[in-house]
Amino acid sequence: MEETKKDVILGTSNRVLEVDLTSRKYSVYNVKEDERRLYLGAKGLGLKLLFDRMQPGADPLGSDNMLAVMPGVLLGTGGPCSGRFHAVSKSPLTGLFSSSSCGGPFGMQLKTAGWDGLILKGKSETPVWLEIDSDGITFHDASELWGLDTEETQKKLSAKKAGVMAIGPAGENLVKYANIASGHRFLGRGGLGAVMGSKNVKAVVANGGKFQIQPVNSKKFEKAKKRGTKYINQNEMSSFFLRKYGTNANVNLNNSAGILPVNNFSNGRDDRAYKLSGEVISEAHNTQYHTCKPCTILCGHKGDFGGKKRAVPEFETTALMGSNIGIFDPEIIAEWNDICGKMGMDTISAGGTMAWAMEAAEKGIFDAGLRFGEKAGIAEMLHDIGYARDKGQELGLGSRALSEKYGGKDFAIHVKGLEMAAYDPRGSFGQGLAYAVANRGACHLSAYLVALEVFFGLLSPKSIRAKAEFVKFFESLTNGINSLQTCQFTMYSYTLEPPLSRFTPDTTLGILMQNIPQLAIALMDFSLYPQLWSSVTGIKMSSAEFLKAGDRIQVLERYMNTREGVTRKDDTLPPRMLKEGRPCDPDKLVVPLEKLLDRYYRLRGYDSNGIPKDETLRNFGII
Amino acid sequence: MKSYEPVNAGRKWFKELVSKIVFLVLGRAFQSAAKFDPLIRREVAEWREGFVLVMRVLPSGPVMVMEKSGGLIRHKGSKLPDSADVTINFKNIECAFLVLTPQMGAAQAFAENRLSVAGDLMYAMAFTRCLNVLLTYLYPLSFITKRLLKRIPPMDFLKFGRIIYIYCLGIPFGL
Numbered sequence: 001m002e003e004t005k006k007d008v009i010l011g012t013s014n015r016v017l018e019v020d021l022t023s024r025k026y027s028v029y030n031v032k033e034d035e036r037r038l039y040l041g042a043k044g045l046g047l048k049l050l051f052d053r054m055q056p057g058a059d060p061l062g063s064d065n066m067l068a069v070m071p072g073v074l075l076g077t078g079g080p081c082s083g084r085f086h087a088v089s090k091s092p093l094t095g096l097f098s099s100s101s102c103g104g105p106f107g108m109q110l111k112t113a114g115w116d117g118l119i120l121k122g123k124s125e126t127p128v129w130l131e132i133d134s135d136g137i138t139f140h141d142a143s144e145l146w147g148l149d150t151e152e153t154q155k156k157l158s159a160k161k162a163g164v165m166a167i168g169p170a171g172e173n174l175v176k177y178a179n180i181a182s183g184h185r186f187l188g189r190g191g192l193g194a195v196m197g198s199k200n201v202k203a204v205v206a207n208g209g210k211f212q213i214q215p216v217n218s219k220k221f222e223k224a225k226k227r228g229t230k231y232i233n234q235n236e237m238s239s240f241f242l243r244k245y246g247t248n249a250n251v252n253l254n255n256s257a258g259i260l261p262v263n264n265f266s267n268g269r270d271d272r273a274y275k276l277s278g279e280v281i282s283e284a285h286n287t288q289y290h291t292c293k294p295c296t297i298l299c300g301h302k303g304d305f306g307g308k309k310r311a312v313p314e315f316e317t318t319a320l321m322g323s324n325i326g327i328f329d330p331e332i333i334a335e336w337n338d339i340c341g342k343m344g345m346d347t348i349s350a351g352g353t354m355a356w357a358m359e360a361a362e363k364g365i366f367d368a369g370l371r372f373g374e375k376a377g378i379a380e381m382l383h384d385i386g387y388a389r390d391k392g393q394e395l396g397l398g399s400r401a402l403s404e405k406y407g408g409k410d411f412a413i414h415v416k417g418l419e420m421a422a423y424d425p426r427g428s429f430g431q432g433l434a435y436a437v438a439n440r441g442a443c444h445l446s447a448y449l450v451a452l453e454v455f456f457g458l459l460s461p462k463s464i465r466a467k468a469e470f471v472k473f474f475e476s477l478t479n480g481i482n483s484l485q486t487c488q489f490t491m492y493s494y495t496l497e498p499p500l501s502r503f504t505p506d507t508t509l510g511i512l513m514q515n516i517p518q519l520a521i522a523l524m525d526f527s528l529y530p531q532l533w534s535s536v537t538g539i540k541m542s543s544a545e546f547l548k549a550g551d552r553i554q555v556l557e558r559y560m561n562t563r564e565g566v567t568r569k570d571d572t573l574p575p576r577m578l579k580e581g582r583p584c585d586p587d588k589l590v591v592p593l594e595k596l597l598d599r600y601y602r603l604r605g606y607d608s609n610g611i612p613k614d615e616t617l618r619n620f621g622i623i
Numbered sequence: 624m625k626s627y628e629p630v631n632a633g634r635k636w637f638k639e640l641v642s643k644i645v646f647l648v649l650g651r652a653f654q655s656a657a658k659f660d661p662l663i664r665r666e667v668a669e670w671r672e673g674f675v676l677v678m679r680v681l682p683s684g685p686v687m688v689m690e691k692s693g694g695l696i697r698h699k700g701s702k703l704p705d706s707a708d709v710t711i712n713f714k715n716i717e718c719a720f721l722v723l724t725p726q727m728g729a730a731q732a733f734a735e736n737r738l739s740v741a742g743d744l745m746y747a748m749a750f751t752r753c754l755n756v757l758l759t760y761l762y763p764l765s766f767i768t769k770r771l772l773k774r775i776p777p778m779d780f781l782k783f784g785r786i787i788y789i790y791c792l793g794i795p796f797g798l
Binding site: 078080244282286287288289291292293294295296298 | 730731734735736773774
């Protein structure tokens with residue numbers, strides 16, 4: 001019963017493993033201090049490394065695309081909600097740079113094997129799985145694993161202390177929204193699983209545990225950690241709603257605000273939605289915790305569904321594979337969620353694409369045999385998508401490609417090719433702007449304005465005032481959080497629980513945010529994030545520098561995408577959001593996007609066409 | 624990357640004393656509740672004869688040993704056995720103090736990597752389920768248990784009687 005003695009990494013190792021799959025050779029890249037300071041780690045550093053290594057115009061499914069898997073500096077330190085890592089690549093679904101975050105065990109194992117990142121480039125001739133330890137990498141033949149689902153693959157490869165990252169049949173068959181599984185968590189969006197599949201890599205296994213990660217300034221870190229834990233346990237959203245009901249706590253909030261997607265976003269409210277709520281699921285399905293590790297919030301749950309223990313679907317899945325296709329039965333949604341998990345594909349894009357197919361069938365454009373409100377055929381279709389069979393092969397292309405092929409662009413609910421998450425922007429204008437300008441497409445995690453507009457009521461949801469300022473601020477803050485990396489749900493507690501926000505009455509806070517957003521942002525205390533980062537790395541960083549690093553990451557990603565052809569024309573919303581009112585909204589409002597865009601571009605330092613100006617790029621040291 | 628010699632932490636005698644007392648209370652209460660609570664009885668019945676469960680505070684803190692003998696689960700004191708079927712380790716005395724005092728539930732401690740399990744996870748999960756039931760006896764006040772458990776079972780006359788039994792006979796005399 002003795003603990004094994006471990007070597008210590010003080011701060012972070014700064015070693016990135018670069019693997020050339022074509023020649024089966026690897027090298028080690030040492031991250032420079034200014035790269036670390038300017039791009040923080042995880043998402044930011046991953047983008048920077050790809051920016052330095054990739055040429056514009058690379059084929060997302062070609063050998064010249066790269067996949068960077070990056071744990072941040074916080075992983076392995078035991079910081080609150082730090083059990084997450086990031087991946088960056090060019091998305092086959094959007095053709096743009098995309099990133100995704102995951103709470104699975106792979107990141108921790110990679111980090112404690114002494115690596116600060118992994119870059120996969122080139123393409124293996126035959127299917128392989130890779131084994132990483134502190135000395136380097138070994139290539140194994142994966143022909144026996146090819147064809148297995150994510151669960152079976154991980155079972156076959158899981159040694160006692162290994163962290164696995166694996167694709168399922170969807171990744172192998174290059175489904176445009178295939179994801180990567182690690183444990184029961186996923187690098188979900190953007191089709192990174194197809195990138196791995198295109199490189200003939202079935203799985204990557206990291207054998208960690210050799211190193212212990214020790215913050216450079218342990219005292220400062222412990223202090224920050226304690227404060228973070230206190231804030232999380234103090235905040236009602238993180239310590240009550242998310243902990244008790246999971247992300248499905250959002251169902252009732254969204255439904256009552258009229259922003260829950262119903263029948264392919266044709267409505268924003270449904271009387272049956274309560275059946276999908278966290279409150280109902282928690283009681284009816286005897287939910288237990290099922291979280292990332294380490295985690296302090298505990299939003300992940302599993303429960304009893306039809307006699308089987310299954311993961312409780314996250315809110316996005318519940319909405320996109322539930323209300324958005326006219327289904328209000330959590331049991332069947334949990335089953336579909338499991339199928340998507342095993343196939344290895346993103347539930348948001350799968351749900352969004354199926355919703356398009358249902359409406360297309362109603363309009364007589366394209367018939368995949370799916371109908372709103374009917375469960376029949378969906379499980380089979382999900383398998384068909386994963387295995388690229390029959391109509392499933394077409395649905396695996398995503399709603400943008402389908403609408404370009406068959407028509408029906410008006411009701412293809414995507415931005416830049418990425419299907420929209422489960423918040424209707426017609427009832428949350430700030431979220432609409434966030435969707436439109438998000439670098440990876442219709443992403444709710446780029447700037448989560450819906451929290452301020454709907455959950456906390458601090459900003460008026462149907463006004464354009466202060467929206468551009470807060471979208472910019474939250475994009476930058478989120479980039480910082482994703483580059484530490486820690487869980488985005490800490491944002492509720494770390495920004496709303498420090499004394500100034502906590503003891504300012506909501507009314508005052510709302511008036512300030514709505515009317516003097518610059519002042520409200522300047523007064524916002526998010527100092528815990530830079531404190532955590534600098535106590536681990538030993539590099540001093542103020543809140544302003546942290547936010548500027550977030551700005552830099554945003555602009556770099558935008559710049560990388562403009563080199564791929566992105567301009568103002570792409571910063572838009574589905575026509576439905578810009579032209580059609582909804583039955584649940586007596587005012588029949590649509591998103592006044594153009595007014596919001598101009599202001600946002602000015603604040604960001606882009607020209608009127610949405611391209612970062614040279615002075616902006618120089619200011620951030622990008623060129 | 625340097626290799627450091629481990630530094631021995633200073634002892635925190637008060638927290639260790641509290642942990643020792645709670646381990647004693649927990650062990651005795653478990654032994655007692657396993658006789659009459661149907662859920663705990665069902666779980667324990669699945670365990671093989673001679674099954675040993677250890678709860679300990681790393682690196683060298685207090686220990687609690689439970690063993691199944693004669694069909695019953697018994698508290699075997701605080702001497703670390705040579706081997707155990709399941710060992711539940713608290714990372715350090717601070718983590719143990721948080722869980723045992725009871726400021727944090729076992730599920731949250733596990734999610735925060737404050738607890739680790741060596742041995743068969745199936746048994747560890749069964750023990751966790753028993754522990755959840757046990758906590759409702761030891762801390763009948765809902766303002767305490769709501770921090771530890773996701774769901775709190777309702778209080779009834781029978782349960783109240785069992786609480787009295789555990790506190791009056793189970794913990795002091797191990798009955």
